[in-house]
Amino acid sequence: MPEGHTLHRIADLHQTRLGGQVVRAASPQGRFADGANLIDGQVLESAEAYGKHLFHHYPSGVTVHVHLGLYGTFSEVDLPMPEPVGQVRMRLTGNNFGTDLRGPTACEIFDPSQVDALMARLGADPLRADADPDKAGERIRKSRKAIGALLMDQSIVAGVGNVYRAEVLFRHGISPFRPGNQLSVDEWNAIWADLLELMPIGVETGRMHVVRPEHDLGAPSYATDRPRTYTYRRAGEPCRVCATPIATGTLDGRNVFWCPTCQPS
Template sequence: MPEGHTVHRLADAFEQGFGGRRVRVSSPQGRFAAEAERLDGQVLVEAEAVGKHLLLGFAPSADTALTDPAVSFVHVHLGLYGSWTFAGDAGFASAPAIGAPRRRVGEVEGDLDVEQDWRRLVPRATVRVRIAGPDGLADLTGPTACELYDATQREALLTRLGPDPLRRDADPSRFVQKVRRSRSGIGVLLMNQDVIAGAGNIYRAEALFRARLDPFVPGEHLTASLVEGIWEDLSALMDYGARTGRIVTTEPEHRDIEARIVERSRGTRQNGDDDPAVVPREKSFYVYHRQTLPCRLCATTVRSAELAGRTVFWCPRCQSVRSRRAVWSREHPAAAWALPGEGLGSGTAGD
């Protein structure tokens, strides 16, 4: 499932490819046909990401205010199997595909030159929504949710979700308060989108390692400063992810230590994996998918367990904090973190 930074990149791709343009909207699959007919010929006035949710605002004209009742919002949650794929003129969108399975539009068209002949591309029967503008198109397949919202429903979604570290209007105090009032483990809370929107399984594992925090410690046992530190670290990590399409949490001096990862059958794929200039995935994480391998910092075997419906990964030695009364010090030799810098390498198109 795409993490929040990916959905923000998706919103940027829509702004770049369709923002302020009148578009054609269709539903080749038929499951969004009535809604598509209503939106067809309108202008995309906004593409907005909040956590793992994408909201595309459509209006009769480009100067329609977002508060106008005439504005409708397509709400999309990709889930595990959803994806948007793009095709168009050179420079049309910032990514050819976002989500799973990351197959580009037209890959089944044989020798067709997608960039030159994108207008001739016939949508697959599984395409829920096709949006086509003057410079390109985008196809949606396999989403968990694809529905039409009005302004009230959009506002209700924004109110329900926790603060998103990538949004300018985010209020980190909401995150801090919800964590410190909960008896649930911090590893559970970081996966709860009503507590913090956009963090997924990779960010959960890596942020907790960087904080030296045991995933099972109850939120109510944590100090405000510690929870604020998690927010600040996630904000920096996710901002890097939004800019590059890659999750990289390791510091440069740690990347060549035990540079291994326990791959699944499909592998932990990231944007730009084929680019030798970026940090390879086996060097990108401290604990995520490194179960049974030595910790990069202390050589203790990294562990894994089921938590909140997903597998959590942690180092039992480095992450030993279980309460605010436990001994914890930022002077731990491996506890001083620099933020990911531009030297990490930039991603290429595709997420």
């Protein structure tokens, strides 16, 4: 599932290439036909992201809400727009830019109250200026749940997924199984500061860069054309810092990765 930096990168692209323009909207697949008719011919006022959610705001008061889920993707399309390929849920065309959305979990019309209600349910997004890390830290320190699960709870921290979760905990030597109420204020502040540094790099480059330069050597990435990671998808491989085999397990139904030596229980 795309993590928060991907949605912010898409929002920035759409704001730059479509913002302030009259857009033509269609749903070749048909599943968003009514919504496309509502926004077709309107000016896209703004595009923004919050966590793993994308919002397109229009002057009529309607907002298109998109959650990519596991399989959703936006693809750029050269103008003039060709016949759609595959199941295109939403097609948007501006003056010099077109994009097709395929396979999202959600692509729907929201009114302002629905936008407000969804945003109120989301936690602190490290990529938003209105984030409240202190509130997130307080919730974490009051919980007996594992910090690895709490970081993935979008009502506490919005936008962090499995990769950032695994990597930021490694970078701070914290076991993903440590209860949140055993995390100190200083430890949480350090994690948050690290997310503030790492996630904007993902927005800018489209890639997660999480390994410090002095460790970015030796073993290749877990997959072709992916940046190196410390623990994510490296089960059984030697730790880049201490050579201990990376461990894996499950936490709240999701795979989790850690170094037993660098992140002691």
